[in-house]
Amino acid sequence: MIKEKPIVEQYKIADIDVTMKTYYQRTYNQAKKYHVKNPSWKPEDTDVRLSFGHEYYEMKKNTTLKGSTFEDIEYICTGSLFNRFLLKYNGCMLHSSAVVVDGHAYLFSANSGTGKSTHTNLWIKHFGEKAFILNDDKPALRKVNGCWYAYGTPWSGKTDLNSNKKVKLGAIVFLERSDNNWIEPISVKEAIPRFFRQTVRKLDFEETMDAVLENMEKVITEVPIYKMGCNISDDAVVTAYEKIRRV
């Protein structure tokens, strides 16, 4: 349903001050956890402004996002723009499902449909209260004070699973389906194309691409990276956890 007037609010997402305008419920509701009622900053001082005119959504509906509802278009556009801004904050997005155990976020990354959420869901089943999903689709990664962190954001995909938390980044695992469960570390060189495939990469400007590659280079050289083949079983969780746990 089209709102008559869009709502403009202040948010804190991945420790970044954000002004965001929303016409539709989906993004507005998903961003509620990140809403700051009386911000200490002035709205005009935020560097990150996610503010599209409805004409932009209409243009998208006629071009690259045919078949999507306006609600979904707004969700995609706001998330996409946030991920570009993230590059200016020593960060990047990784298309992955992030599960947290023992104060560390473990990111399982793969193309859509491979089974990232299925796998992290098994972690929840295995660890119960001791685990939670930080972001089920596109966690934000940021290097803060020399350490890599993963954050929940409003943009967490179909399942809408996300927590407004900042968690130490424990490991990144590139997932594929397999009959049996195995996991092994991969070299930085092997990680490059895999990581690149799952981050922001359809860009118009060289400077933006340079920022992506720069942030990517830091993550893959400073955080343990693995590849894993897994099936749908508790053993898959145990196999992964025993190898990648930081605690």
Next chain:
Amino acid sequence: MKIKEGYILREVAESYVVVPIGEATLDFNGMMTLNGTGAFLFERMIKGTTKEKLMQDLITIYKIDKETAKTDVVDFIKKVKEADLFE
């Protein structure tokens, strides 16, 4: 022999990569990884060059023999052609 508009060569953690920007992302949806020799040749292809010039550059800089240079250049041209990156 020249590379299409919109492909850039960068170094990432001691590897070399070729990625598209702008309109080129419509044609090429990923990344090509290259070794040192590949990067050397690709750089020259971005500016525009010939097979013979590439061979000569390899021989001059890397001090290799003509046969090796020819193989390297021919193989690399094939790789770039297969990725459809030539104008």
